[in-house]
Amino acid sequence: MAALVAAEAAVTRGPAEAAEAAEAAELSRVLSRLLPGLEADNKLGRRRALEALQRELEAARPEAPDADPAAAAAAFQGPWARLLLPRLLRCLTDPAEGCRALAVHLLDLGLRRAARPCDALPRLLPALAARLACPEPARRPPPEPCEELRLALVQLLGLAVRLGGTALAPHLDDAVRVLRSTLLDPFAAVRRESCECAAGLARATPDHFHMQSESLIGPLMQTVSHQHWKVRVAVIEATGAVIQFGSGKSVDDVLPHFAQRLFDDVPQVRRAVTRVVGGWLLDLRDRYSFFHKLIPLLLSGFDDDIPDIAHEATSLWEKVGLQWQTENEEDLKDKLDFASPPPAHHPSPERRPGLGCRELVFRNLAKILPAICHDITDWVAGTRVKSAQLLAVLLLHAEDHATQHLEPILRTLLHACADEEGAVVRSCISCAELIGAFVSPEVFLKLILTTLRKSPSAPGLLVLASVVRGCPREALRPHVKVIATELAQAHICQGPENPVYGERLLLCVQALVAGSREDCREAALPLLEVLVTVLALWGATGLGDKVQETLAALAAAEGVDGSQDLFREHLGPLLEWVAASHRDWTVHSAEVLLLDVVVTHSGPALGEALPQLVPILRSCLQPARDPALRLQLFSTLTRVLLRAQEAADARGQLRGCLDTVLKDILVPNLQWHAGRTAAAIRTAAVSCLWALVSSGVLSDKQVQEVQETLMPQVLTTLEEDSQTARLLSCRIVGVFLKASDGATEPDKFIKIYPELLKRLDDVSNEVRLAATSTLVTWLECIRNEAGQCCYRSSVQHLYRELLVYLDDPERAVQDAVLEALKAGSVLFPDVLVRETEAALHRHRSPAYCEQLLRHLQAAPPAQ
Template structure:
């Protein structure tokens, strides 16, 4: 209570201000402005005691509040400044509330009467914030008014008003939590309308206000704000993402109903652990460790056994990754079933950023879940089958990491029982990609007993030939590479099926792009088996490989995979093929019969001509080709030299003639061997002298010359007479080269004339 002296001083001051107060009702705005200036000066300049100031200010309060509606902006500004000074310095500011709060409510919350000047709206919100600061719990009776004001000012067009309103809401929520929760939900809608404001500082303020409003209000509002907060994790502003991390972290630590919302809040916090900014990652990890430790203490009784007998860290735990604490792992174990379905949806969302975040989060979750992944394998694999085909490379990389973690933590029998049957039923690149990643994540010990089963599946024709696309074949290659890199020496028992897969890749249209990688895989295989080069690897399995491809030789066509596989084996094995002529020749005899597919025969003959050019390095590497030469010429080459209509048949005759010429040039055949086939060859070659193909005619001339040289005057006159007219025709050939070759051949012909030849008759 004021003393008599203080009351007297207050009375004097009031009387001194009375004249100015009367002027506030003047119609002249200059007079009102002058009066308000004087009031402001005297109210702020006088060195009055707190009791006197209280008395004076209460007298000034109503006139000043009426001035808040003054038509002149400057008058309203002076009135607000004077009110602000009074509230700040009054010993009992709560006595102003019955008058101040309705006035502010009318000016800020009434839809019909709103302060038009944004700077003055800001000043009034700042005044309201000051009232909350100095009055505290005394403001509890004015909950409705405060909420009405904040509902309007949070969505105010002026960004500074929004920020100030958020600060005011935070202060008010903390002042009266026991009352605030009854009305807190009313602020959620305006806050969410403002959370995507273009100014990042406004977004930060709204996120902080949302955190406090829910923390001290009704926890059920978490559901209303989650999607908005999740969207802010994609914000361009570092401060905004940091604000979300702090708010969610605080909720997980202190929210009253946090146990009910763990499965909804944990994904938001863990998403921040993969943020591109190191500070945000560290902040999120700090909160996460703290949350895990707190939960561990709160549930110590439940975790007693696990705390006493903690599971040791796996020896093949992902390198460079620190294992999360028990509390953190347990939180994920218990909430994974609620979190995974949402991630499964988001990882195939149409928005790229959402897919990236979901894939990053899935990686973090699997790292925490460890062997508890097992019970969610079907959902996980079906999700990864889709996500690993994403057009965004980051999503693919994260999906592959997830599959590797499955391989690390899940028993090999479990993931193989799920992946292999699906792969056999419908071979897709995504199935192979996940299988390869699971193998990479697993260990030699876990996979050892399953190696035959894995390679039996991936080497099946249906799987190896599931698609001709490079991407599919690349994933098939990755499966073999993963097996080799993880299992090392254990690959000895699966060497043959691995070679089947690699040869199938080389035989596919994708071979041009993958040739070097396949060769690297074959080299790796030779190294772990301690073999001396690739030829040793082929030597070990050449018989099995040829038996494998030749099973269907009777039915080969140009489209048969086996045709291409046979070509790969024969050409890639180099000198080793010379050791397997006993298997190769029957295959050639069968597939090169004139009744077989012409296009296929053309392809095989082209391959043969290339091999015969380097005969001593390939088919004759062991010097054994001569043992099969007669059969090869009589049963393979000669039947294909017989005339048949059609361009393809003509091309086959040309390439067959090429093979024959290369064979005769290679000096593989001795004179005796040439003589044994000369009887069959000459009539056929004479016919090919008439071919449309210039190359065929040229080589036919050269072949006849080679045969004449080989016979060394041992050819009977009848045969010579059959050759002579055909060579004469070639002297009229359109090609200079062929006429020269024909002349040289005639020169050899004359040398073959012996005494038996009736010169007079044929002169």
């Protein structure tokens, strides 16, 4: 029976085999006729022979619909392997470039048509190696000089790899030797094709490739930074396959180069790194050994500028986590069966990473963190940015497991928050907020506050503000007062004179007020102390508006209306806090600025605190104290007195302290002492006195009391070198005269006008005009006196002196003096007429004297 079946099969196969043999014989005949031309001495003959072979092979393709490709390939196999292949391989060394190109093309056709292309590998691979492999170690140029031909030869090698499959295993040495050279070829297309060929070779010979894979890593890594992005992508993809099917030991050699490609400007390159690393995490045989090295590369893609790359990195990471979770299901059984919900204070609970992802990060965090902490201080800005972003992603995965690594993390954040790159600082802020969300306040406050006590710094305050901002209210509640009290310590709230430091300090208060809301009532006083300090030390740098907003928020949290009510609630303790060391103050003491802020922002509440404030000022404004300090405090006191009606004396409280202000503060500082500093202090005291008498809070009787006490000193200050002092002194004398209403003793009264007359020769026209105005007031006081006759000689002298200034070069002074004479003419008009007529001929221009005479003639006779 078996013999019968075999006989029937032989009968069936007979015609097909006969046709195949006939076709092979015909092809052999044709090739035998054309092949001798390949041995021609001239290149034209060889080229014509090759072109004829090309036409014959292309015409011999089975194009009929019913043709059997397998039979045609079988018929082609014999003549190809026996006649054509050896001669074409010899043509690869032909001197003519065109002949070599045709030979490569014919080899490509032959491999594609042959039934058993693997049979060609023992001769083809050595021939390709001879044309493409550079001699080592000299690294001379490859034997094939033409770039296009080298590309065609590499493409031919790639075809052999695809067709040969596992049959390439015995020829791996030749193939790898070729690729080691072509991966470094000057022609970019050759490098790209070589990368594809290397990847194909790795996939085709998985059981043997690991023995040769390491030799390709060096050339690949030399090409990974090629200027053409497509070459870089090809290298990354090839490296993925070479390591996937080769030796895992090469991962360590590749990772630094891949990490650099994460900064590549071309998105396709970064996407390739993400895909390759994700593939390794999923499929690499010994991937568990490299988790701590591969995870950072994949997670770095989460913050890529291209959303598609970030999404792909996220998707791959989710797959890695699920796969690892499945592989370790028994180990995670309890956590899977009793899955905990996302923390209530999770920043994005709907996007919480899966259990596998979280566990992978947690178990490898100790190995990953040291490298991140190192790279976040790198000199390259891009490295610092990526490291800070990666740290935030890791903390989001680690959640409360970050507690055991908190010390190095906080140390890193303190350093990185001082970075000049805004992106680094923003990522560090996010990291600190995550710490606040996941870590217990008892833990992070102990570390942060200890650091601030030892060395207050702007980065330390920024970290504190960020963790407080991220901390949930219920966890923060027991610690609000502790934090506020610590911030209010002098060495922290009065730290470096750096605007950034003040801004960070304000951020801490804002975070506390916003995070704790009504819970910060118990800490309102220390928080207010910090805000006062920020306003005093850094308000001029642009923080004033932000401080006012924070004061309003603190007032709302405490349940009072606005910042003035907030100051009213705490004004007494604030003054005690500021004045605790007032006996040791100098002009450089921060408390001087703090006092200025407190009294300036207290509003009407300041009046209630005057009994507490005035003794402080009295102590600090004594002549024995630092002159610069006294100048600063006089400026503060002047501002208080200028706003006395709506603030310090809103309810008449200033009257009770008036005697102390006059006798213990102003009188000692108006005394004359030699030196410019003493003169500046007298000017400041005069300014303060002017603010007092011009504020409108003193009655005429009180002004008279001030006059009795200070008139001698004020008359002395009319001679000061400071124009401001002379001007204000003139005005103060005018206020005194108006309030006296003729009640001054004649002897003292007569002594006033000569001092004012001297001011008519002042270098400042403003002072001269003020003195003239005050003289008018002096004359009006005499008009109200019952016994004017006792002042006749003094008035006559004044007339005579004023008439001199009717001829003054300054028109404004002439007009003011004329008005003064007109106002004083009602006292003794006959005397003024005589004096005017006597002075008329001495003036350069008699116009003003004539105008005065006309006024006197038109005036009604004195009664």
